[in-house]
Amino acid sequence: MKDRITAMFIAFFLGSFGGQYFYLGKTGRGIACLLLFWTFIPSLIGLYHTIIWLMMSDEDFNNEYNQGRSPRMGYAYAPGASVSDELAKLFVLKEKGALTEQEYNTRKAQLLR
Structure with missing residues (x-):
């Protein structure tokens, strides 16, 4: 599961090198940013992603980057x-x-894991 806040910080600090793309599993774009980091264009893209993800809700981020799944909340x-x-x-x-x-058996199985 990818986290919006983590992606935002990676984009801010490592956006010049495409770090956010590597984190999100978009390796091709990450490599392109690595090859073009000297042009400062990836820095602008990283700043753009930082601002967008700062304003985006967790639900929207999960729909776009986590196939709509929410992070696991624990027991x-x-x-x-x-x-x-x-x-x-x-x-x-x-x-x-x-x-x-059935509910009893399901919850019992969850507890015994």
């Missing part, structure tokens, strides 16, 4: 909570009818 349980405690809580929810058997 739903609190850090430091033991897996056995979380499994016990899930079991209680299943017994109360708040979770179906």
Whole structure:
């Protein structure tokens, strides 16, 4: 997953050499910028990308550069909570009818990874 802020900083600091293109997986454009860095055109392109990505929302960036996928947010349980405690809580929810058997098994599998 490519991050908008990271791409923005790379474009600002390494845009003269096409760093943002290498980061985004556009190697051909990155090589072109490396070959033409002495013309200062890649510097202007890097500055342009910095400004555009500064104003762009994360959702728009993800749609354009991450095929619409959002960054992974991690697990739903609190850090430091033991897996056995979380499994016990899930079991209680299943017994109360708040979770179906399928939901219980799915969440249990996620916890045990």
